[in-house]
Amino acid sequence: MNIKLFLILLFVGIQVNSQVFKSYEEALTRAGEVERLILMDKSSNSNLIDYRIQEFRNSGI
Numbered sequence: 001m002n003i004k005l006f007l008i009l010l011f012v013g014i015q016v017n018s019q020v021f022k023s024y025e026e027a028l029t030r031a032g033e034v035e036r037l038i039l040m041d042k043s044s045n046s047n048l049i050d051y052r053i054q055e056f057r058n059s060g061i
Contacts, residue, residue: 034053 033056037053037056
């Protein structure tokens with residue numbers, strides 16, 4: 001009985017960690033993309049930077 005419970009909890013823990021890691025990885029990807037857009041447009045005016053960031057947010061990547 002205890003071994004079954006342990007295995008179930010272990011499996012659930014692995015699934016939760018997998019989801020957390022996936023969300024964290026996605027957040028880092030989004031942050032990196034926004035940073036890249038800012039650096040790419042650094043020499044341009046700030047309106048273009050704001051437009052690119054808004055465009056990225058709307059894309060749902």
